[in-house]
Amino acid sequence: MIPFNTPPVTGDEMYYIQEAIANGKLSGDGPFTKACQTWLEETFNTTKAYLTPSCTHALEMAAMLVEIEPGDEVIMPSYTFVSTANAFVLRGARIVFVDIRPDTMNIDETKIEAAVTERTKAIVPVHYAGTACEMDTIMDIAKRHNLHVIEDAAQGVMSTYKGRALGTIGDYGCLSFHDTKNYTSGEGGALLLNRPDKQEQAEIIREKGTDRSRFLRGQVDKYSWVDAGSSYLPAELNAAYLYAQLQHAQAINNDRLASWEMYAKALRPLEEEGLLKRPKVPAECKHNAHMFFIKTAGIKERTALVNWLKEAGITTAFHYVPLHSSAAGRRFGRFHGTDRWTTGESERLLRLPMFYGLQQDQIEEITEQVRGFYK
Numbered sequence: 176m177i178p179f180n181t182p183p184v185t186g187d188e189m190y191y192i193q194e195a196i197a198n199g200k201l202s203g204d205g206p207f208t209k210a211c212q213t214w215l216e217e218t219f220n221t222t223k224a225y226l227t228p229s230c231t232h233a234l235e236m237a238a239m240l241v242e243i244e245p246g247d248e249v250i251m252p253s254y255t256f257v258s259t260a261n262a263f264v265l266r267g268a269r270i271v272f273v274d275i276r277p278d279t280m281n282i283d284e285t286k287i288e289a290a291v292t293e294r295t296k297a298i299v300p301v302h303y304a305g306t307a308c309e310m311d312t313i314m315d316i317a318k319r320h321n322l323h324v325i326e327d328a329a330q331g332v333m334s335t336y337k338g339r340a341l342g343t344i345g346d347y348g349c350l351s352f353h354d355t356k357n358y359t360s361g362e363g364g365a366l367l368l369n370r371p372d373k374q375e376q377a378e379i380i381r382e383k384g385t386d387r388s389r390f391l392r393g394q395v396d397k398y399s400w401v402d403a404g405s406s407y408l409p410a411e412l413n414a415a416y417l418y419a420q421l422q423h424a425q426a427i428n429n430d431r432l433a434s435w436e437m438y439a440k441a442l443r444p445l446e447e448e449g450l451l452k453r454p455k456v457p458a459e460c461k462h463n464a465h466m467f468f469i470k471t472a473g474i475k476e477r478t479a480l481v482n483w484l485k486e487a488g489i490t491t492a493f494h495y496v497p498l499h500s501s502a503a504g505r506r507f508g509r510f511h512g513t514d515r516w517t518t519g520e521s522e523r524l525l526r527l528p529m530f531y532g533l534q535q536d537q538i539e540e541i542t543e544q545v546r547g548f549y550k
């Protein structure tokens with residue numbers, strides 16, 4: 176049996192968890208949370224990183240920081256996870272879905288500007304599969320229309336666009352450390368803050384609407400409720416687990432990239448014969464091999480391939496059902512323009528097993544089975 180995913184384990188997790196227990200502080204913002212945040216800030220070159228209990232929570236914080244109000248519009252692709260939209264819907268926003276590009280499955284940057292209205296407050300590019308959206312174009316549109324940019328970089332940890340880490344290009348970046356991601360704490364995430372002027376507001380939102388962070392720094396002699404907020408701190412045990420993963424980030428990245436390249440090479444002849452398509456990574460993007468997907472001719476062929484591989488003990492997964500076609504998507508949003516690619520391409524896409532430690536002989540077995548199917 177070859178699973179679709181197994182969460183990464185580096186071997187150092189127990190050691191750090193024991194250290195966290197010995198530290199006698201299990202709640203948030205202890206030494207391991209701080210160590211992870213410093214690692215993120217230094218590695219990705221951003222003003223401030225805050226660990227959060229999930230990427231969903233980081234997105235919710237970002238929605239509060241841009242001060243979304245009922246009736247505001249937020250532009251994003253429909254081909255994304257529900258949390259991308261929910262974070263803004265929770266604050267009363269209307270979601271405006273824009274079509275994707277078939278090559279990267281990312282939002283089509285050339286369709287965004289036509290979707291901007293007087294009510295538009297933010298754009299949320301989602302870096303699908305860890306491959307960057309066309310950020311220069313998106314940032315230019317945002318600048319000219321005075322819009323906030325919140326990068327959903329849930330899948331983009333360790334990826335870059337023109338040399339800049341994903342999550343550090345927009346005003347805010349949201350990362351995920353869910354156990355399906357390249358680096359994990361079970362459930363976890365981070366908010367990257369690229370706006371130094373928003374630091375105090377972010378700390379208040381994250382600390383239940385209090386100025387406790389200023390109190391802990393000795394800037395005020397007591398802390399109190401100063402604004403609306405919530406609890407967006409993960410426990411130290413999760414941060415200790417994550418710290419072990421971040422310490423091995425480069426090794427994990429290299430391992431995944433090697434698997435990705437192996438898939439790409441083995442499946443190239445099938446693409447050349449016109450039987451399937453492999454992912455495309457634009458030259459200005461360095462990806463993190465978050466996933467390896469192929470595209471079949473259509474949904475019927477995909478179902479047959481899923482079953483074929485299942486028979487061979489190989490677990491695969493398709494991905495998002497476009498949000499605009501769901502009950503909540505219809506209620507909370509609208510699709511701007513034509514759905515030329517979103518639905519059709521999502522029905523063709525199939526993700527093959529990809530995880531840290533995937534073996535060469537497993538990839539050979541998987542690609543051999545895919546070849547057998549097309550024969």
Ligand SMILES: Cc1ncc(COP(=O)(O)O)c(C=O)c1O
Pocket residue numbers: 229230231232255256258259301327329330350351352353363364
């Ligand atoms: C694009 C995208 N955004 C957000 C999330 C939410 O991440 P989390 O599970 O850490 O809340 C995911 C999770 O799969 C995702 O793929």
